[in-house]
Amino acid sequence: MHEMSIAESVLQIIEDKAQTDGYTRVKAVWLEIGQLAGVEIESLRFCFDVVTRDSVARDARLEIVETAGQGWCMQCARSVAVSARYEPCPNCGGFQVEVTGGDGMRVKELEVE
Amino acid sequence: MMCMTCGCGKGQTLIGGHALARQREPGRGMRYRIHQAAHEDEHQHASNQGNIDFGAGPAGTHAPGMSQSRMVRIERDILAKNNDYADRNRRYFSGHGIFALNLVSSPGSGKTTLLVKTIAALHGAQPLAVIEGDQQTDNDAARIRAAGAPALQINTGKGCHLDAHMIGEAMQRLGLKNDSLLLIENVGNLVCPAGFDLGEAHKVVIFSVTEGEDKPLKYPDMFRAADLMLLSKCDLLPYLDFDADLAVANARRINPQIGVIRVSATSGAGITEWLEWITAGCRNTVTNRGIVREFQE
Numbered sequence: 001m002h003e004m005s006i007a008e009s010v011l012q013i014i015e016d017k018a019q020t021d022g023y024t025r026v027k028a029v030w031l032e033i034g035q036l037a038g039v040e041i042e043s044l045r046f047c048f049d050v051v052t053r054d055s056v057a058r059d060a061r062l063e064i065v066e067t068a069g070q071g072w073c074m075q076c077a078r079s080v081a082v083s084a085r086y087e088p089c090p091n092c093g094g095f096q097v098e099v100t101g102g103d104g105m106r107v108k109e110l111e112v113e
Numbered sequence: 114m115m116c117m118t119c120g121c122g123k124g125q126t127l128i129g130g131h132a133l134a135r136q137r138e139p140g141r142g143m144r145y146r147i148h149q150a151a152h153e154d155e156h157q158h159a160s161n162q163g164n165i166d167f168g169a170g171p172a173g174t175h176a177p178g179m180s181q182s183r184m185v186r187i188e189r190d191i192l193a194k195n196n197d198y199a200d201r202n203r204r205y206f207s208g209h210g211i212f213a214l215n216l217v218s219s220p221g222s223g224k225t226t227l228l229v230k231t232i233a234a235l236h237g238a239q240p241l242a243v244i245e246g247d248q249q250t251d252n253d254a255a256r257i258r259a260a261g262a263p264a265l266q267i268n269t270g271k272g273c274h275l276d277a278h279m280i281g282e283a284m285q286r287l288g289l290k291n292d293s294l295l296l297i298e299n300v301g302n303l304v305c306p307a308g309f310d311l312g313e314a315h316k317v318v319i320f321s322v323t324e325g326e327d328k329p330l331k332y333p334d335m336f337r338a339a340d341l342m343l344l345s346k347c348d349l350l351p352y353l354d355f356d357a358d359l360a361v362a363n364a365r366r367i368n369p370q371i372g373v374i375r376v377s378a379t380s381g382a383g384i385t386e387w388l389e390w391i392t393a394g395c396r397n398t399v400t401n402r403g404i405v406r407e408f409q410e
Contacts, residue, residue: 002273002274002304002305002308005274005276005305005309006191006192009191009192009193009194009195010191012194013187013189013191013193013194017185017187017189021185023185027182031191038304038307038308038334074369084333085333085334085337085367086329086330086333086366086367095365095366095367095369096369098369099337104190105190105191105192106188106189106190106191107187107188107189107191108186108187108188109184109185109186109187110184110185110187111182111183111184111185112182112183112184112185113182113183
């Protein structure tokens with residue numbers, strides 16, 4: 001996935017919020033990134049540093065909480081852990097697994113002043 | 114100027130040769146620009162992490178026992194902005210009976226050739242328009258126009274995917290007809306377009322038999338996001354060591370629900386089935402006009 005676009009979107013969310021809430025500096029940003037969201041965390045850190053220069057979030061600390069992938073195995077009819085999309089069900093070895101969680105990306109919280 | 118680290122560059126998106134109206138307010142700039150400066154001290158960005166700067170408050174001082182910072186919960190989806198634009202497009206499509214398809218593949222899978230064939234086969238029976246996405250040139254839009262359909266080229270410059278805002282602008286310039294078909298040919302790339310909803314009814318992934326059977330396993334996100342896979346260039350199968358059944362099985366491993374049609378733009382094989390799929394989609398869209406399909410993600 002395109003980490004630069006994602007970093008841009010994170011900054012846009014921060015700037016929009018800074019404008020409505022009237023704060024001038026963001027010291028830390030908490031993101032929640034699903035294991036199955038298709039995001040390279042290290043690449044995202046690099047891009048975040050680059051796009052936040054000269055913004056309210058310059059030098060902000062980036063905290064990334066990774067959420068585990070979850071799926072529903074149609075054969076076992078139960079929830080299973082999924083570490084990658086193409087992995088078989090850890091229980092029955094089948095591939096009829098629908099991803100049900102750990103594929104999202106959110107800005108959770110900011111530390112501001 | 115393109116950054117050689119990640120391929121980003123100044124905003125160079127063009128729609129039909131004209132600059133894209135920016136999503137950002139004037140003066141706030143596209144942040145890509147700043148990357149140029151980053152090259153001068155490329156290895157410094159981590160150096161400030163973890164610092165606690167007590168003198169960085171508005172007055173440049175720190176009052177003991179009084180924290181100047183506070184926490185703000187925001188809980189915003191990172192792709193929400195794109196999804197808002199996509200939603201707007203989807204409502205427009207639905208309200209006007211437009212069946213929109215987002216065609217994705219790696220470069221060279223034969224998307225444009227297949228589109229030309231599709232347009233020729235549908236000719237007259239179905240009003241349609243095409244949006245072409247490429248980094249550079251309007252060669253593809255010219256090919257589509259020569260085939261007899263209105264087409265608009267989006268050049269993404271250094272960008273690697275189309276986004277919903279670009280499509281919104283392109284739709285306005287194209288002047289789409291009611292109850293028509295809109296074919297969006299995305300930039301040839303199996304990675305980035307998977308994450309950017311354009312408001313389309315379906316993503317259709319084109320997978321040519323000159324690629325490897327394990328493509329769906331290597332690029333699972335795209336095969337996961339698509340509802341239909343066109344296995345293209347099937348006329349070449351007798352000359353290749355390509356196991357078509359294995360390719361389909363690999364796609365179904367990633368996405369058990371994906372539909373598959375084996376096609377060849379050269380021999381015409383499978384084109385009738387593909388046209389039937391399109392026609393059924395158009396009919397449904399017109400029948401259900403105004404009912405927006407819930408965005409599933």
